[in-house]
Amino acid sequence: MHAIETHDLSKRFGDVAAVDGLDLTVEAGTFFGFLGPNGAGKSTTINMLTGLLAPSAGTARILGRDVVGEAVEAKRRIGVVPEQSALFERLTGPEYLRFVGRMYSMPRPTIDARSAELMELMGLADDGRKLIVDYSHGMRKKLSISAAVIHEPRVLFLDEPFEGIDAVASRLIRSILQQMIASGVTIFLTSHILEIVEKLCSHVAIIHQGRLVAQGPLEELRAGVEGPATDGEPRSLEALFLSLVGGEGTAERGLSWLD
C-alpha cells in the first residue's frame, strides 16, 4: 500500500489551475521532498491531501483511504504543519496541545505526558503560561510541529517547517524527523532550503505551474541533469531545480534605479 497516491489531482481557483493533473506516488517510510518555485502549487497540494481544500478533480489516497470519501479515517493517520499557522493564539502552548490531543481522541494522561515532553524538548517549557500570541515566530513553528506529532501520525506533512527556525532548533527538528523515518513514518516535506532537502530526502518531486516536472529517487534525478558540476560534487539539486523550472539567467537581473 502506498502512503500517498494521487491520480489526476487538480485544483482550480477560478481560471487559474493551481494544481493540474498531479499523479504522485509516495511509498511508505520515504522521506519525500516536494519542491517547486513560489506559486507552483505545493501548498495547494498539501491542503488537498490534508482535507483543507476540496479537489476540483481527481482522487487522492492516504494509506489507502480516500481523502474525500474517508476524510476522517485519513486524517486520523496524518499530522500536518501547515504553511500558515493553525494555532489558537489565545491559548497557552500546553492548552493548545491538550486541545489537539483531544481532537485526536487521545486519553488525557497520554496527552499530558507527551505535551510536557514536547514542550521540554522544543525548549518551550519555560513559556508554558504564555499565550501563543506572545510567542516568537520560531516558537510558533516549534509548537506547530509538536502539535503535528503528538498523536503518532503515520504520515507527516510539513509545509516549510524550517522557515524562520534557528540553527539549533533546525538541527533538533531534523533529528526528530529522522527518528520518525526510522520508525517507519512517511514524511512529505516542502522546503525552499535545498541543502536541507538534499540532506534529508530520499525521494523528490518537482512541481512547476501546477504540473509535475520530475519525480523519483534523489540520486537518479541528480544523475540525469546536464549542468555545471561544481566543486567536484555530482550535480547539485539547485542545478536540477533551476534547469527544470527555467530559472537560469535570473542572477543578472536587478532594479533599474540602482544601476
Next chain:
Amino acid sequence: MGRLLTLIWLKARMWRHGLRSGTGVADAAAGVAMSILALLFSLGMTAAAGALLHYRLLADDMDRVRIVLLAIGYYSALFAVVVPVFFGLERAGMPIRRLAVFPLSRGALYRLSLFASCAAGLHLLWLPSLLAAFLVAVVGHGADPLAWGAFLGMLGCCLLVWCHTALLIVQRLTARRSAREILAIVAFATLMIASVTPAAIGSLEEETEDGISRILEVLAGAARAASVLPPSLAADGLVAAHAGYSDALVPGLGSLGWLTAWTAAGVGLGFLVFARGLRDGGAPPASRSGAGAGRGLPGVDRLTWLPGAVRAVAAKELRYLLRSTVGRFSLAMVPVIMIVVSLAFDKAITTSFLGVDPTGVLFLGAMLYASIFSSNSVFNAFAWERGGMRTYFMFPVDPRHVILGKNLGMWLYNAIIAAECVIVFVLVAGSPGVAMIMSGWLTFAAALLAATLTGNFISAAFPVSRDISRVANSPSQIGFLASLVVLATIASMIGGLAAIASLTGSLWVLPILLTALLTAEIGVYVALLGTAARFLAGRRERLVRAAQVAL
C-alpha cells in the same frame, strides 16, 4: 488630508473587494436594509425632537423647553456613547493600528482614529436630532443662532469625542482585568448597591401616579443629580441664554466653558489611552499573557461523557470568551444594566402587564434583553479563530462535534451571564418568586437556543474576522439583522405564552409552557445539527480564508 483621503480610498476598495462574492453582495444588501431601518428610526426621532421643541417654544414654557432639551441631549448621549459601548456597535473598523508602521506621528494616528470613529454610521441616529433642534429654534423661532449653534455644536463634538474615548478606555480596562477579577468587582458593587437600595426606593415611595409621568420624574430627578454631565450643561446653558436675562450671561458662559472642558478632557484622555495602546503594540499586556492563563476549566473537564473533540472545542471556546474584551465586558456590563433597569423602572411600572405582576414583567424583559449580549458570539461564532480555523478541518473530527463544542462553550459562558442577572436582580429589586425566576431562566435559554439555531448557519455563511481585544465585535450585517429578527420572534412567542399563562391565573403555567417551547427548540436543534455540520464542512475554504483576514 492626503492621508485621510488615502484611508477613505482604502476603505472603499476593501468594501468593493468584499462585494466580489455572492455572500458579500447579500451582506451589503442587508447592510442597506438595516441602514434604511435605522434611517427611518432616526427620522422619527428627529421629527419628534423638532416637534416637541417647537410646541414648547411656542408656549414659551422654558421649564418644559429645558426638559425637551434634556431629553434630546440624553437621547443623543445614549446613542453616541452608551449604545456603542454596551453593544460594541462601533463599525468604523479602519485599520489604524496597522498604520503605525508608517511615518505618522501619534497625534496623526489619533486624529485618524478619531475621524474613523466619528464617521461611523451609528452617529446618524442622533446627530440629526441636534440639527433639528437647532433649525427649529433658530429658523422656526428666531432664536439666537450663535448661542444655539455654540451649545448644540459643542454638545455634538463632545459626544463624538467621548464615543471614541469611551470605547478606547473600556477596551483597555477590560483587557487588563481577568474574568475572575471582573466578577469579583461586580459582586462587590452589587452588594454595595443592594445594601443602600431599600432606603433609596423608600424615598420614592410616597406619591403614586401613572407610569409615564413617574418615569419622566425619575429621569428628571436623575438629570438634576447629573447636572454636571454634558447634555445637562447644554440644556441649562441654552435655557439661560435663551431667556435673555442680563444675568444669564455668566451661567450661560459657564455652562459653555464646562462643556468645552468636557470635550477637551475627552480628547486628552482619549489621546493618552490611545498612545498607551500604541506603545504596548496593540493589545494591552494583560489580555496577552498571564491573566488567568493556564488555569483549568473544571466545568468542561468534568463532562467526560462527551466526545473528546466536543470537550476540546468547548473548553477552547469558553477560554476565548473569558479572555476576550467583549466577553469580559459583558460580564461587567450585564449586571450594571440589571441594576439600572431595576432601579429606574421597578417603581415606575405599577400597572401589571397581562396579569403578571410588575416585578415579574420587568424580570422577564430584563432576562430577554440580557440574552442580546450573546449575539456577538452566536451570529459570528468564528470571529476570533484566525489560523485556528484550520484545525476544525485538519483534525479527524465530525463537524457536528465542532458545532456542538462551540455552542456548548458559548452556553456555559451565557449560563454565567444569566446567573449574574438573576442574582443581581434578586439582590437589588427583590425576588420575583420562584416560578418567575424559573421563567426568567427558561426565557433566557429559549432566546439563546433560538439564536444558536440560526447562528450556526449565519456564522458559517457570513464569517467576519474580528479583533479579540476590541469592544467592538459586531457580526456581519446579515448576522445583525438576523439577531434582531430572532429576538423579535422569540420575544413575541414568549409574550404570547405569558398571555396564555395569565389567563389560567396560575404562576406555574408559564414555566411549564416555556419548558415546552424549549423542548421543541431542542428538538429542532438536534434535527438541524447534521445539516448545519454539512453546511460548515462545505464552506471550509471560505471560512479559513475569512478567518485569516488580519485586522
